[in-house]
Amino acid sequence: MSDFEAPTVVERKVARRLLWILMPGMLFAFMDRINISFAAPTMNPALGIDAATFGLGAGIFFLGYMLFEVPSNMVLARVGARYWISRIMISWGLVAALMAFATGTTSFLSLRFLLGVAEAGFIPGVMLYASYWVSAKRLGSFNSWLLLMVPVAGFTTALISGAILKLDGVLGFAGWQWIFILEGLPPVILGFIALGCLDDRPADARWLTESEKGRIEALTASRKEASHVPVKAALSLAVKNPLVWALALAYFLMNFALGAQPWFPLLLGQLKLSSTEIAFAVAIPNLLAAVAMVFWGKRSDRRGERLNHLLIAATVSALGWVLCGYGSASAGVMLAGIALALVGLFASLVVFWTIPINVMTVEARPAGIGLVTCVGLLGSFLSPTITGYLKDLSGNFTAGMYLAAAGILLSAILVRISVAKPLLVVQKPAADVTA
Template sequence: MRLAKKWEEIVVASELESRVLRKISWRIVPFIMLLYFIAFLDRVNIGFAALEMNKDLGFSSTVFGLGAGIFFLGYFLFEVPSNLILDKVGARIWIARVMITWGLISGLMAFVQGVAGFYILRFLLGVAEAGFFPGIILYLSFWFPARRRAAVTAIFMAAAPLSTALGSPISGALMEMHGLMGLAGWQWMFLIEAAPALVFGVVVLFYLTDRPEKAKWLTEEERAWLVATMADEQKAKGAKAHHSIWAGLADIRVLALALVYFGTSAGLYTLGIWAPQIIKEFGLTSLQVGFLNAIPAVMAVIAMVIWARHSDQTGERTWHVVFACLLAAGGLAFASGAGGVVTVLIALTLVNIGISCSKPPLWSMPTLFLSGPAAAAGIATINSIGNLGGFVGPSMIGWIKDVTGGFAGGLYFVAGLLVLSAVLTLVLARSAANTPDTANTNAAGQHP
């Protein structure tokens, strides 16, 4: 009788868990995917603008690469403060602020006149957007148990390749508006693609819920289960978790993960900023470039979700990051010697898949050993330092292209950064395995 009653309690609890997770998934994940879609599009549409803007404004590859990458310097300087403010004031108000300011600055890119203005606006765009991505990663840790977080993060992060898949044809089509009302196609692209950030920045104020405790769209039973589950998860970390802001900033694992993320960011933004120009070299129109650039991203979305689910099911993170980084590095090396559109697309597909698949398991690691303000600071530190790869990768490709006359040297450089990311991930895992306070976590395969 007791066994039957216990089984009934387990079944009821399982049904409640499934219902709550399903409800919060449908409520939160599609919406934040849309927000990230908009963010990533505004961040990398500079790659399509370059197809005509560089000639109109007389920008060299070095100038363009530096300007495209300088976004991440502003991002770096304001990432941690922005995420700490979000933790204090709540996601709803702060993400709305982030979106509205970046939408305004992105629209102003349509009126850039020279090198100085280009650099200043790209820097300010990074300042404005600082805090969005790590803020969302932190926000997900408020709502989803750790065992589900990689899969949810993957679905959220699929918005980046989706933004490329859907945004590339849109950007290519907008570039064809050249001359309408006296504006160039790239100017129309900046103006039109900035509008959604402004609109949805306002929507965030009315739609987003800061914490499970405030979720009126859950029943009392559902809300109580979620609040208790997330509280129990925090307590389970006990003395092993670091809670202070300084702990999140100074933890060697945070710094190591930031360096791993550096290489993946260099690869991601090499694709986002330079892939349209790599494809354009085969004499295609902007619209054709837009459609072809979407193909690798579509494949990456599918691979990312499958890879993250496998990581959650097995509880393994390290090798899921390592193999993905090595695949991306191999794709970049392959792209450097590709002699036709088909081979370039195959190479770019490998890079897209590798970069996209590396990120969800990587972003599941920080909240395994950090919580509270330390998690906010740690996640922001990883993202801000790591995203400097978005400055180094595109900038170096532009400079190397001007020096050598081709993309090969720059692509090999970024491939090398991804190999270093893979090696560092293995070193970090080995170090964690020998650390007493992570032994239990490692045994479950959930190690950094």
């Protein structure tokens, strides 16, 4: 039996206050990552970009993100979320807009790398920040609302980018340039809003009463901010922790699936679909994935169980990626594959991110989460890069889709084995992490 209880008044109050800033931030972050896939059909010929170069550009974002991931997370723990998360949003929005002025392969790759550098630390920083405000019992549901923005971004970017492409020629800019300009500026505005609305921790929140602050402090007592730990000591705790490396490897494998998403428009383009048809063919599966993500995160909370939920979702996703590789000549099979791949992928993602917070010690958590994401994002760098190379070599995307399927399934298996072994757990895991 689960000990699930309805959220209290103060928990709902905190969730509303944080989510109205953090959810749009997550939305814009993923829009600015994936909009190159919708710009690609017209951008690639204009800039002289082949499949291998496009794959490298899609992946090199994650290389920049990865290199600056751990330092960014450590700075957030030191200076607080208000300044650091706001700074990240403003800087990545400006770089995203500058993508409109790429003139060839070199500038395209350079700006994609800088975009990763600018955004480094945002998602793990948000996850770390949430752990200061949200109890372990609510983390799955809270994270599901944040990570819901990933498939919503796929849905939104597909529809908005399809409409923006019709601005081709306005003020002398091509449609693909307008995509970067109009989708890059909103996070800059949101960053300035966040600067005035976020609080570093519950004790600083003027919108909470003293009793409410005490209640939040009590609910998160086992996961206090570890800003008192020296940077070298925190890094050492994370690096020497075998569970951190196990989760990092699992996230690395999961990112082979996450990193394969930019190929969907080009996959569908092979079926001779129009740009509007491609937009809806990508948007609808992302909408289904958004619903599945919320449902699966809440179900995982109610059952007080994570590992089986992760494995089931990953299996569904793996089946979808296999269909994407197998059904390259059939629109029906391809659409079913995309839907299953995304539904399972994002359901897996929301469950996965409840686990590091609950099985790492407080001292190891800031650097540990950064390290997990850092190593994991190497998968997102390699996935499109390898797939682009294989596409140019074989003429199809089949091998790349099978690689994504293997990655997501092996990721869930590794998490199950690692977290289930007491030897690897540095602190007794919360009840909601056991099998």
